[in-house]
Amino acid sequence: MELLLAPEQARARRELRGWVDREVAPFAERHDREQRLEPGVIRRLAADGLLAAELAPALGGRGFDPLTLGLWMEELGRACSSVRSLATVHGMVAHTIARWGSAAQRDTWLAALGRGEQLAALAVTELGAGSDLSRVATRAVRDGDDFVVTGDKQWITCGQIADVFLVLAASDAGPIALLVRRDTPGLEIEPIHGMSGTRGSMLARLWLRGCRVPGAAALGRPGFGLSWLVATALDHGRFTVGWGAVGIAQSCLEAAVRHATARHQFGAAIAEHQLVRRMLSEMTVEVRAARQLCLHAARLRQARHPDAVAETSLAKHFAARAAMRAGHDAVQIHGALGCREGSAVERCFRDAKVMEIIEGSNEMHQIHIAELAVADVAELDAEPEGTR
Amino acid sequence: MSSRNTLVTFLTRYFPGHALEDDEDIFALGFVNSLFAMKLVGFIESAFEIQIEQADLDIDNFRTVNAMVAFVAGKQAAGGAAARA
Numbered sequence: 001m002e003l004l005l006a007p008e009q010a011r012a013r014r015e016l017r018g019w020v021d022r023e024v025a026p027f028a029e030r031h032d033r034e035q036r037l038e039p040g041v042i043r044r045l046a047a048d049g050l051l052a053a054e055l056a057p058a059l060g061g062r063g064f065d066p067l068t069l070g071l072w073m074e075e076l077g078r079a080c081s082s083v084r085s086l087a088t089v090h091g092m093v094a095h096t097i098a099r100w101g102s103a104a105q106r107d108t109w110l111a112a113l114g115r116g117e118q119l120a121a122l123a124v125t126e127l128g129a130g131s132d133l134s135r136v137a138t139r140a141v142r143d144g145d146d147f148v149v150t151g152d153k154q155w156i157t158c159g160q161i162a163d164v165f166l167v168l169a170a171s172d173a174g175p176i177a178l179l180v181r182r183d184t185p186g187l188e189i190e191p192i193h194g195m196s197g198t199r200g201s202m203l204a205r206l207w208l209r210g211c212r213v214p215g216a217a218a219l220g221r222p223g224f225g226l227s228w229l230v231a232t233a234l235d236h237g238r239f240t241v242g243w244g245a246v247g248i249a250q251s252c253l254e255a256a257v258r259h260a261t262a263r264h265q266f267g268a269a270i271a272e273h274q275l276v277r278r279m280l281s282e283m284t285v286e287v288r289a290a291r292q293l294c295l296h297a298a299r300l301r302q303a304r305h306p307d308a309v310a311e312t313s314l315a316k317h318f319a320a321r322a323a324m325r326a327g328h329d330a331v332q333i334h335g336a337l338g339c340r341e342g343s344a345v346e347r348c349f350r351d352a353k354v355m356e357i358i359e360g361s362n363e364m365h366q367i368h369i370a371e372l373a374v375a376d377v378a379e380l381d382a383e384p385e386g387t388r
Numbered sequence: 389m390s391s392r393n394t395l396v397t398f399l400t401r402y403f404p405g406h407a408l409e410d411d412e413d414i415f416a417l418g419f420v421n422s423l424f425a426m427k428l429v430g431f432i433e434s435a436f437e438i439q440i441e442q443a444d445l446d447i448d449n450f451r452t453v454n455a456m457v458a459f460v461a462g463k464q465a466a467g468g469a470a471a472r473a
Contacts, residue, residue: 100442224445227425235426306398306431309423368423378404 001288003295013071020075028080031200032347035193041083046116051087052094060114066301070243070294077247081351082200084244089157091240092233093120093166099232100220121162122233123153123206131364133168133226138208140169140176147178147218149211159204160191166219168230174223177230178213186211197354235309238359239301242316243294245323245355248348249287252330255345256280260333279329286326290319310372317365320355327352391436392457398431410453432456438463
């Protein structure tokens with residue numbers, strides 16, 4: 001499909017598609033079945049500057065602009081949502097340090113993250129604080145120059161393997177974001193197994209039992225941890241998850257078309273049957289619409305437009321639901337074959353469900369996107385007659 | 389447009405039906421959520437061509453229209469001085 005990309009973006013897209021088909025796709029089924037990432041994949045990503053591809057080449061990345069980063073996340077999501085999850089959380093922390101870190105923090109972390117010497121994860125969610133992160137119970141208490149952090153974090157993507165965590169905690173001066181190293185005494189990591197989707201993303205529960213971290217571990221000052229620091233990470237996460245969901249939907253569409261044109265029933269390829277055609281047509285429209293919304297969000301991000309955050313949410317919301325519907329219909333078209341473990345559409349179906357929950361559940365987006373419509377209409381109505 | 393008017397035009401979108409005063413605390417109004425905070429940063433950076441950094445993350449820089457006007461003027465003066473240096 002023609003996306004009217006700039007020549008270098010179109011070139012990057014072709015290269016990335018080939019890279020993913022060679023280096024990631026052959027391992028996707030294994031990541032899902034074994035509930036772990038094949039260690040070589042992280043090494044290969046880092047070696048080719050693709051672990052935190054938005055970082056500058058001098059920092060180990062590829063200097064991808066938002067649009068190229070989005071195209072990259074679609075390709076990763078098309079092949080393996082577990083690897084895309086790794087790139088998402090690592091990128092969320094790298095992006096947040098790049099955006100809000102002090103010069104010393106950027107020096108300490110960015111090149112190490114870009115080159116894959118350190119793997120980063122976001123430790124924000126708790127059992128009692130998912131959508132409502134203002135309720136985190138983890139506390140950071142000042143003690144001299146240090147902070148002492150106590151609490152537990154749940155559903156931490158890549159928690160089993162990350163070297164450093166961006167932890168959201170409450171403090172006397174408001175929410176605070178802290179970089180906590182894996183080897184900090186008092187940090188205990190418990191693997192979580194048996195998830196239904198993105199099974200290779202190596203989730204963990206983190207127990208912080210009086211973890212002492214230096215004051216320099218704080219990203220920004222207390223009070224800004226949630227609305228500005230973690231919000232920056234989550235915005236980046238919504239962007240990459242949205243594109244990853246486009247990849248899932250694209251993968252489902254490709255598999256459904258291949259199967260429906262190859263399989264014959266009642267003397268014709270099932271792609272000739274009207275009700276199957278309807279599914280293929282609707283899937284095609286939704287994949288393209290989701291990708292266009294993500295492209296629009298990418299272009300706003302590139303222009304550093306203030307609407308970029310809201311349009312990213314909107315794109316993520318649509319793409320997650322498009323992936324779910326595409327997974328549903330792709331399994332339907334595959335019949336019994338699509339219900340069996342080891343089938344790519346069966347895995348995509350489970351992975352798509354996760355997209356509707358992470359980085360803002362469907363319902364959180366449904367509550368907030370209306371604000372966009374209200375603000376748009378207020379702006380239209382405020383303009384004097386004749387200027388519209 | 390003055391920086392004050394640019395800011396007020398932007399903020400009015402997010403406080404519909406409220407005539408915002410220049411010295412009114414927008415955080416005390418209760419409309420400010422994390423999406424708004426990020427939009428505000430993005431808007432100020434793009435409208436006034438400045439870069440907001442970690443050291444600028446102080447609620448007092450963003451609390452009122454007057455505070456934001458002063459903050460932007462300070463950043464622009466510092467940026468201009470840096471460009472001339």
